[in-house]
Amino acid sequence: MKNKVLTTCLVLFFFVMLILAVVAQNIYYDSLPEVVTGLPREGNLTATYPVTASVVYGRLQYPLHADGDFGTVTLLAQNGVGVDSQTPIYSVPAEEVLLVKKRLEVLVLDIKEQDDALGLTSGMSDERSRLLQEIILLQLDDLNRQIEALEYLYDNGGIVYADYEGIINYSVAPNSPVRSGQEVAVVAADTRERFISWQMPAEEGELFAAWDSVDALLTVAEPTMFGTTKDKMSNYPVVISVAEYYPQSQTYGFTAKIRTDLELAMEDGARVAVTCKYKSNETYDFIIPTSAITFESETRGQIFLVMSRQRVYGEEYYVVPYSVDALRTLGDSTAVSNIFEDSEIVFASDKALADNVAVKRAVPLQ
C-alpha cells in the first residue's frame, strides 16, 4: 500500500512537472513586451496630412447700382435665393425716375448754356480751353447715359431686372433711400467652375505651394449605359491654385480648382476629404517611424535594437538601447543617421522597454 502511494506520488510529480514546464513557458512568454519591429528604409521623407475642405462654386459678381437719388427702394426678391435672368430685383417709384431724368436733362441744358455763354465750344485753341471742352463733353456723355438709363427704367415702370442668372444679395435695407451710384444688390452668377478650399496649420501648410497636387474624395455624376447618371465617390487629383498664409491665425489657406470635365455632384459648401501628401526633395539613407525614437533633444534620440540570444527554452529576442542622430522629422517618419543598414529596430511596443529586456515580436513590418 505504501509503495503504491509513493509510486503514484512519483508519477504524479513528473506529470505535474511536465505540465508546469509548458505552462511556465506560456506564462513567461505572455509576460514579455510585444514589439513591432522593422528595418530602416531608404528614400524620401513622406508625410500625409488628411484635411477637410469645402466645395466652393465659382461665381462672378454683378452689382446693380442705383441710377439716381431715390427716396424709396422696394426689394422684389428674397435675399440669398437664386434668380433667373430678367427676374425683377428691385423697384423705385416711376415718378421719381421721371423727376430725376428731367433734372438731369435740365442739367444738360445748363451745361450747354454755360458752354455757349463762355464761348468754350467756339473754337478756342489754347490747352486750357481744349481740356475744358473735353470735360464738358465727358460730363454731357455721362449725363446722357444716365438719362438713357433712367428713360429705360421709366419705360419699365421703375423696375430693375437681373441681367444674369445667379444668387441675389441685397446691399440695402427694404424701403430705404439710395443715392445715385449706390450699390443696391449683387447677383452672383455661377461660372460653372468648382473649387475646394481648406486651411492647414503653418507647420504643415508651409510644405505645400501652388501647383502641388493633392487627392480629393469627390462625388461625381458618371453617365450610365441607360443614359442616366449615377453618383460615384472616388479620389481625384486636384492642383492647388492658391496658397496663402494668414499670419493672424498662423494658418495657410489653399484653394484648388476641380477639373471642368468632372461633373461634380456636390452642393456648394459640401465637405470634402482631402489627402495632402508631401515628399521631401532630399533622400535619406535611414528613415524610421517617429514612434520608434525617444527624443533626448531635437537632434538626438534613442532607439531600441532587437538582438537574439540562446536561452534554455530556445531562441529569445531582447532589446538594447542605441543612440541616433535625428536629421529631420516629418509627420510619422524621421530620418536618422548613425545606424547600421540591417539593424532591426523596435517601432512600437506595448510595454516600457529597458536594456536587455526580453521581448516577443509581433508580425514584422516590411
Add this chain to the structure above:
Amino acid sequence: MKALRKALRKPRFWLNGVLILMVMAVSVVAVIPIISILINSFVDPGRASLLNSGAGRIIFLPFPVSLRQYYAAVLGNPETTIFFWNTVRIVAPTLIGGTLIALPSGYALAKFTFPFKRVLFFCYVLVMLLPIQINVVGTYIFFNRLDLVGKYIGVILPGVFSPFGAFLIYQFMKSVPDETMESARLDGAGELRVLMQIVIPQVKAGITSMLILMLIDCWNMVEMPMTLLKEERLYPMSIMLRYIISTNPGIVFASVVVFSIPLFLVFLLAQENLTEGIARSAAIK
C-alpha cells in the same frame, strides 16, 4: 530502579551514552541544512534573497508562510522546469542503459570463468575507485574525437558503462545458487533465459539498489555535464542551481526542494533495498 542503578555504575553505560549523544549531535548538524532549506522555501522571495546574500537572519519558523517562492520558481521562471527535464533526459537513459549493461556484465563476472577475468575485475574496481575528476579529462578527449562533446549522449554513455553497476550486480549474483542455473540449463534453457528467468528474479533487491544508487549519482552529477556539454541550455538542474543562485536568489530554496522531491520519493520507496545495496557495495574484495 535497581537495574538502572546497576547500569549507571558501569563505565560502558556512560561510554555508550556519550557515543549516542555525539552521533545525535552529528545527525542534527547534518540535518539542519536540509530543514533550513525546507523552512526557507516557504518565505517570501525577497526575504529568501536576503538570506542568500547573508544579510538576513537564519529563521526556523517561516512567518508569514508564503508559497510565492514556489510559484516564482516553477511558474514564474520557465528555466527551472526545463533544467529539471534536462536532468531527467540524462538520468532516464543512463539508468535504462546502465541496467542493460550491468546485468549481463555482473552475471558474466559472477558466474562464468574466462581468461583474464581477474584482471578485468581488477580494472572494474580500479576505475570505480578513481575519482571522477580524473576520468573527466580522458573522457573529454576521447569523446571529442568521436564528436560526442556537446550532446547528451556524451554524458549518458559514461554513466551507462560505469563499472559500479556491474560491480554491485556481481555482488548480488554471487549469492545466487549455481544449482538453480544448472537445473535450468539441463531443462534446455539458454543463457539468456537462465539470466532473465532464473537469476534476475533472485537479485531484484540488488537491481533496485543499483538503480537507486545510480539515480542518486546521476541526479546530482556536476563534473561530467559541465565538461561535456557546451551549451548552457543543455545543463541539468544540478549545475544550474548555481546559475539560479546568482541570477534569481529569491527562488533557490524552492528550486532545491522541487529538485529533491523525486529523490526523496524514490528513497522512501526503496529504502530497505538501498540499505542492503550500500552494504553490498562496501564489501569490496
